[in-house]
Amino acid sequence: MSKEALLSLDGISVRFGAGRKSFRAVRGVSFELYAGETLSLVGESGSGKTTIGRAIMRVHPLSAGEIRYRGQRISGAVNARSERLLRQKIQMIFQDPMASLNERAKIDYIVSEGLYNFKLFKNEAERLAKVEKALLEVGLLPEFASRFPHEFSGGQRQRIGIARALVMEPEILIADEPISALDVSIRAQVINLLNQLKRDRGLSYLFIAHDLSVVRFISDRIAVIHRGRIVELAASEELFLRPLHPYTKALLSAVPIPDPEAEQKKKLVIYDPSIHDYGREEPIWAEAAPGHYLLGSPGELAAWSS
Amino acid sequence: MSTTTKAGPLRHALTLNESACVKGDTLLEATDVVIRFNLRGKTLTAVRSASLALKAGETLAVVGESGSGKSVFAKSFLGMLDKNGRVASGSIRYRGAELSSLKGEREWLSVRGSRIAMVFQDPMTALNPLKTVGEQIREAAALHRGLDKEHSRLLALDMLARVGIGEPERRYGQYPHEFSGGMRQRAVIAAAIACGPEILICDEPTTALDVTIQAQILELIKSLQRDLGMAVLFITHDLGVVAKMADRIAVMYAGQVVEEGLSAEIFYDPRHPYTWALLASLPQLGVKGEELFAIKGTPPSLFKEIKGDAFAARNPLALKVDFEHEPPFFSVSPTHRAKTWLLDPRAPAQEAPDTVRRLRARIAEAGKAAGLREPNAPTAVAKADGAKKRKAKKAKEQADE
Numbered sequence: 214m215s216k217e218a219l220l221s222l223d224g225i226s227v228r229f230g231a232g233r234k235s236f237r238a239v240r241g242v243s244f245e246l247y248a249g250e251t252l253s254l255v256g257e258s259g260s261g262k263t264t265i266g267r268a269i270m271r272v273h274p275l276s277a278g279e280i281r282y283r284g285q286r287i288s289g290a291v292n293a294r295s296e297r298l299l300r301q302k303i304q305m306i307f308q309d310p311m312a313s314l315n316e317r318a319k320i321d322y323i324v325s326e327g328l329y330n331f332k333l334f335k336n337e338a339e340r341l342a343k344v345e346k347a348l349l350e351v352g353l354l355p356e357f358a359s360r361f362p363h364e365f366s367g368g369q370r371q372r373i374g375i376a377r378a379l380v381m382e383p384e385i386l387i388a389d390e391p392i393s394a395l396d397v398s399i400r401a402q403v404i405n406l407l408n409q410l411k412r413d414r415g416l417s418y419l420f421i422a423h424d425l426s427v428v429r430f431i432s433d434r435i436a437v438i439h440r441g442r443i444v445e446l447a448a449s450e451e452l453f454l455r456p457l458h459p460y461t462k463a464l465l466s467a468v469p470i471p472d473p474e475a476e477q478k479k480k481l482v483i484y485d486p487s488i489h490d491y492g493r494e495e496p497i498w499a500e501a502a503p504g505h506y507l508l509g510s511p512g513e514l515a516a517w518s519s
Numbered sequence: 520m521s522t523t524t525k526a527g528p529l530r531h532a533l534t535l536n537e538s539a540c541v542k543g544d545t546l547l548e549a550t551d552v553v554i555r556f557n558l559r560g561k562t563l564t565a566v567r568s569a570s571l572a573l574k575a576g577e578t579l580a581v582v583g584e585s586g587s588g589k590s591v592f593a594k595s596f597l598g599m600l601d602k603n604g605r606v607a608s609g610s611i612r613y614r615g616a617e618l619s620s621l622k623g624e625r626e627w628l629s630v631r632g633s634r635i636a637m638v639f640q641d642p643m644t645a646l647n648p649l650k651t652v653g654e655q656i657r658e659a660a661a662l663h664r665g666l667d668k669e670h671s672r673l674l675a676l677d678m679l680a681r682v683g684i685g686e687p688e689r690r691y692g693q694y695p696h697e698f699s700g701g702m703r704q705r706a707v708i709a710a711a712i713a714c715g716p717e718i719l720i721c722d723e724p725t726t727a728l729d730v731t732i733q734a735q736i737l738e739l740i741k742s743l744q745r746d747l748g749m750a751v752l753f754i755t756h757d758l759g760v761v762a763k764m765a766d767r768i769a770v771m772y773a774g775q776v777v778e779e780g781l782s783a784e785i786f787y788d789p790r791h792p793y794t795w796a797l798l799a800s801l802p803q804l805g806v807k808g809e810e811l812f813a814i815k816g817t818p819p820s821l822f823k824e825i826k827g828d829a830f831a832a833r834n835p836l837a838l839k840v841d842f843e844h845e846p847p848f849f850s851v852s853p854t855h856r857a858k859t860w861l862l863d864p865r866a867p868a869q870e871a872p873d874t875v876r877r878l879r880a881r882i883a884e885a886g887k888a889a890g891l892r893e894p895n896a897p898t899a900v901a902k903a904d905g906a907k908k909r910k911a912k913k914a915k916e917q918a919d920e
Binding site for chain 2: 257258366367368396397398400401402404405408423424425426427429430431449450453463464466467468469470471472473474475476477479481483484
């Protein structure tokens with residue numbers, strides 16, 4: 214993996230509401246997404262993982278920090294050219310394949326909408342060729358272009374969502390729980406498709422999920438988020454084999470194991486945030502082992518790492 | 520069905536065999552149930568002659584994809600099919616009484632809630648947003664147990680505490696929106712068990728929840744089942760989550776039970792190609808960098824008559840006979856049976872895919888390193904399993920020659 218940072222997040226915070234009622238959904242999050250890797254954000258609902266994805270897409274303004282794409286700032290006020298570039302190069306796939314496709318539009322239009330907006334084709338023949346290529350790439354037949362979303366199954370709809378992103382020739386795909394709404398057998402098809410596209414196209418993924426078994430299979434690195442903060446970030450296997458933060462341990466212990474005997478023996482770890490005394494000692498973001506980052510007070514870091 | 524029962528009080532709509540049930544006695548037995556729906560002039564057969572037996576005190580998991588008919592099947596035990604649906608044939612017997620002949624809400628109420636209770640997938644839609652959580656649990660208890668206000672309130676408080684909701688007195692007066700998703704599901708479970716049911720049907724109770732909360736809810740259902748001696752029918756699409764819960768597992772596909780057996784038999788010695796496929800597609804068993812096993816295609820349309828084995832079209836190992844004739848059940852052990860021609864003595868020996876056979880080793884590998892669990896010692900089941908596999912392999916080699 215080349216260590217070229219495509220996307221860097223530098224201490225970003227997102228605040229919703231104003232004044233006394235304001236709520237910081239994301240608090241000082243920093244990480245880098247390298248070219249060709251899959252970085253997963255995992256955490257429970259309300260942890261801010263989706264908000265981070267949306268902040269990158271400029272849906273939510275930042276209250277602090279900065280996001281850069283290939284060294285170029287893309288957060289806050291940016292000129293029209295960078296915004297255009299970003300809109301094309303970073304694409305998103307959503308959780309619910311039914312809600313994210315326009316019911317009244319044919320697949321042909323859904324997939325080409327981005328092309329129309331960006332005038333990415335010279336003539337009609339080129340547009341059709343692009344749509345056809347995108348559909349074939351996700352394993353759908355080109356003749357599906359004249360159908361409507363309701364004519365497809367959940368897995369096929371998710372493929373249409375992926376085709377719509379691919380047609381823009383993005384570098385980064387932000388996938389927000391793309392498989393949570395799918396059945397087990399369909400889930401495997403979509404995971405394979407995402408992996409294959411990553412290989413063939415050299416895509417980078419920011420994969421947002423709460424299902425750790427899928428995340429382990431698909432990611433190169435994993436960032437664990439709890440209440441708007443990344444508490445641990447490490448290479449995928451490293452995190453599963455040597456989890457250091459108590460929250461990560463709790464999360465891993467909750468992953469169901471498809472083996473009755475192992476499952477009976479498993480002990481569920483429950484995370485109690487009150488073990489931290491951050492009023493006295495501010496937590497710091499430190500490298501506990503090469504490439505393995507951890508959030509904790511200096512005392513905790515020493516205790517967890519040993 | 521008699522006219523006298525209609526006017527009678529709730530309890531007497533059914534003649535139940537009230538002899539005490541010991542663990543292991545059959546409580547609920549569904550035999551050859553066919554459920555049909557009328558949809559826009561067409562008939563959809565959601566459940567195609569499925570049979571299940573639930574024994575007292577056990578947990579039976581029903582696993583299948585969406586559209587396999589698992590929820591519809593379970594709903595028919597409670598008379599909760601949508602208006603356009605009906606049990607077309609077959610029998611559903613609870614303690615010796617025929618449930619499928621019950622008519623109307625009033626008759627069903629003698630079973631639903633008090634005898635057989637249900638927990639749904641989405642706790643937000645199962646609770647009334649305009650009523651306090653405590654009141655909803657109290658109502659259920661008052662209706663089904665005939666308790667007065669004070670007693671049912673005490674019972675509801677007890678139930679809240681029982682399902683692990685802290686400060687029950689304060690929580691009693693709160694509304695569903697003040698509860699988190701996991702807490703709401705606990706409240707729904709409290710309402711279900713407040714009526715003291717013998718059978719608790721859980722329809723994907725954790726699908727809408729986070730992993731950590733999911734694990735806690737599963738533990739809760741398990742411990743309640745132990746303490747109250749209920750039988751639990753657990754419906755899910757994820758084989759991964761039932762390993763902990765289930766004593767027995769029934770796998771459903773296209774409206775039929777295709778394999779059932781003890782939990783260990785299904786995980787360590789599955790026989791139906793669909794069960795193999797379900798297990799093999801679990802990401803927990805995937806090897807990084809390799810393709811994850813995926814079942815090709817989609818389930819068959821249930822509007823049409825299905826010829827032969829419903830899974831044949833998606834099964835790369837399908838035999839010719841699978842497309843022609845529907846397979847019967849073949850017994851593997853007294854507790855384990857599967858509906859596949861592969862078990863017919865005339866069929867060529869066919870082993871489960873590699874991933875499935877090495878399930879135990881894979882899991883141990885992944886888990887050992889995490890330091891969260893002890894590595895598994897080989898057990899009697901595993902050894903017997905191995906012997907069987909070797910035998911099958913030998914047979915196959917001979918067949919190949």
